[in-house]
Amino acid sequence: MTFLLPITGSFAQPAAENPTVAMIEAAFAHHGLDWRYLNVEVAPADLGDAVRGARAMGWRGFNCSIPHKVAVIDHLDGLGQSAQIIGAVNTIVRDGDRLIGENTDGRGFVAALRRVVDPQGKAVVLFGAGGAARAVAVEMALAGAARITIVNRSAARGQAVADLLNSRTEAQAYYRPWTPRFAVAQDTDIVIHATSVGLFPDVDAMPDLDTDSLTPAMVVADGIHNPPHTRLLQAAQARGCRTVDGLAMLVQQGVIGIKYWTGVDVDPQVMRKALNDLGL
Numbered sequence: 001m002t003f004l005l006p007i008t009g010s011f012a013q014p015a016a017e018n019p020t021v022a023m024i025e026a027a028f029a030h031h032g033l034d035w036r037y038l039n040v041e042v043a044p045a046d047l048g049d050a051v052r053g054a055r056a057m058g059w060r061g062f063n064c065s066i067p068h069k070v071a072v073i074d075h076l077d078g079l080g081q082s083a084q085i086i087g088a089v090n091t092i093v094r095d096g097d098r099l100i101g102e103n104t105d106g107r108g109f110v111a112a113l114r115r116v117v118d119p120q121g122k123a124v125v126l127f128g129a130g131g132a133a134r135a136v137a138v139e140m141a142l143a144g145a146a147r148i149t150i151v152n153r154s155a156a157r158g159q160a161v162a163d164l165l166n167s168r169t170e171a172q173a174y175y176r177p178w179t180p181r182f183a184v185a186q187d188t189d190i191v192i193h194a195t196s197v198g199l200f201p202d203v204d205a206m207p208d209l210d211t212d213s214l215t216p217a218m219v220v221a222d223g224i225h226n227p228p229h230t231r232l233l234q235a236a237q238a239r240g241c242r243t244v245d246g247l248a249m250l251v252q253q254g255v256i257g258i259k260y261w262t263g264v265d266v267d268p269q270v271m272r273k274a275l276n277d278l279g280l
């Protein structure tokens with residue numbers, strides 16, 4: 001018997017509305033892992049002290065969310081492949097005395113998508129070019145997507161993601177301006193929405209795309225996890241598309257994080273149920 005338990009957690013600001021702790025602790029309990037996950041509010045000026053504290057206390061790893069995903073890199077000892085390309089970290093893994101930064105935003109998305117379609121060789125249209133979209137774009141390219149068209153309101157951010165993919169991955173990437181009622185090309189296999197449009201409380205907001213251009217051959221995925229059944233996904237289902245929701249992405253990130261920290265493959269259904277029980 002030991003009273004010294006392995007600690008993981010999250011550093012973010014704000015932290016109060018982040019439900020990750022509930023799904024991670026549900027998975028720990030279900031799998032008999034006597035670990036803890038502490039949801040901690042950390043201001044930007046305190047991030048260095050927080051990471052030094054986690055090191056000193058032997059934390060086994062932790063998540064970083066907004067606004068720390070880029071700043072935390074200065075306090076780490078190394079980065080995984082995709083975190084290096086993306087330039088942002090959301091999961092820190094202890095390797096002996098070293099803290100290594102990984103990015104599971106995009107990997108969680110790809111894991112959720114793979115349950116419906118394999119990205120290998122596919123033509124993708126991706127709406128958005130913020131932190132989440134950038135991570136999703138890089139992981140889709142590393143998963144073998146052949147062509148990725150980035151559609152974003154700000155041309156500079158959209159072009160920067162296309163340039164990143166073309167210079168650092170094998171995928172062919174293009175930027176297209178987000179014109180009103182954007183029509184998705186008919187040879188598209190996978191449509192991904194990764195902007196913040198439709199996020200609670202603006203649940204009636206809908207990304208400005210021509211849903212008549214969606215065909216039953218397309219898979220449509222939305223990064224918004226609250227609510228999971230977005231207006232976009234409802235419209236896509238009405239058009240006969242298969243869909244992937246943002247809750248699946250969040251859950252798969254948790255699965256990957258726990259695997260990094262504990263080595264255990266946890267059941268995503270347990271985590272999804274924990275979130276559903278919270279009303280998500």
Ligand code: NDP
Pocket residue numbers: 105108127128129130131132133152153154155157158194195196197199223224225246247249250251253
């Ligand atoms: P960022 O602030 O980095 O990026 C926001 C993106 O949304 C940009 O592309 C921005 O375009 C676009 N955008 C915002 N408002 C509008 C609008 N009115 N019309 C068109 N485009 C708009 O945010 P993140 O990338 O970090 O997060 C984006 C979303 O992804 C959030 O809703 C977040 O909850 C979700 N997310 C989900 C995760 C999950 O596990 N399910 C994980 C991480 C994020 P522009 O460049 O022109 O400003």
